[in-house]
Amino acid sequence: MSVIAKHINPKFQHLFQDRFCFTPNEYELLLSYMQFQHIHKKDFYLRPGEICRTKAYLNKGCTRNFVVDERGHERILFFAFEDWWLGDFDSYYTQKPGTNYVQAIEDCELLVISKENFAMLEERIPKLKQWYTYKVTRSASASLKRMEEIRTLTPKERYLNLIEQHPHIFQRIPLQYIASFLNIEPQSLSRMRKRLAEER
Amino acid sequence: MSVIAKHINPKFQHLFQDRFCFTPNEYELLLSYMQFQHIHKKDFYLRPGEICRTKAYLNKGCTRNFVVDERGHERILFFAFEDWWLGDFDSYYTQKPGTNYVQAIEDCELLVISKENFAMLEERIPKLKQWYTYKVTRSASASLKRMEEIRTLTPKERYLNLIEQHPHIFQRIPLQYIASFLNIEPQSLSRMRKRLAEER
């Protein structure tokens, strides 16, 4: 077993060996191409203008992908928690300079792999490719769904949806970030939360 | 030359022969797998629940993709004009029942091809695959951009952007549809247009 493996969140091994039925060899192979990396709270994994040449499995911690609009306003596209992958996916596919900041909200542990190595491993481990294709279609559907939510739901409904699906999100993500994700002002979210708490 | 070809918008031939450098043989091959089809204004090419098994080159006319939200409100995702492809792309890739209506805004001429045949032709005509990959990344970027517009711009700015990029859109698309696309009420768009016209 590689030295790295000792530090790994058990979820990672579970994920590949149990859920995706990787053989120990396949798992070792995948792991051997991944680099362990720490980033501290508020550090950036990626900034606009950089080309996204790697992706990183988020082993521990949480991050946010955001852009800055022409008014200088931060707009959070999504959060990532354990068992997600980090990157600016538009830039990753096109290999053009990206637009996203990817920033740690908590101290994070990453397992980083280059695009080339990942592509190579996809060929050597068909299960990896299957899983990845699955992830891509999932994330495409998720972004369609998010688009629909932003367009059709009121801020209050978006908030209620979010806490229904992620009841503990306020324990990990500061209010201002949640507000940005929901596309409302922090003051409004604070008020809304208060009103809803009083109602019951 | 096939019988169909006579009816074809010259753009189509130009597109493949000149812009993508298809040989006459490749062009004929592609064409031989496409079915010519008319649909009338307000007819549907696709409805929610149907699996999208074909795509259609829009040779003439224009269409809208829309969904109906839980309040019964129509939400237009995008319009398609000449030289675009029609379908519910989520359903096309997943081969699960779709969510989109695809409806003709004007009488339309389509060139329809099945997913299987298109995939087969992609293998036989590498240029077709190149072009298609290009289209997919383009449309992914476009939907990211649209998401950003909906989130960051005011209704007025969204309107101004639209008429800047498509100055003649009102000549072809009814106001209510444009309003739905911009995510505002028809009344508001009507007022906005009036105000802006008066200002100059």
Next chain:
DNA sequence: CGTCTATTTGAATGTACTCAAAAGCGGTGG
């Protein structure tokens, strides 16, 4: 010409925003 739909106009309303300031909280250094 008449009916049906689309667009325009009017008035009132609500909701999230802005600006501004106070309170709460966390982290740092003395």
Next chain:
DNA sequence: CCACCGCTTTTGAGTACATTCAAATAGACG
């Protein structure tokens, strides 16, 4: 360990803007 500083969250007041409901006008199509 406490005091201070900076940042986050809360609270307040006023405003702007799109929405809703309602009705009138205009336009399309048989």
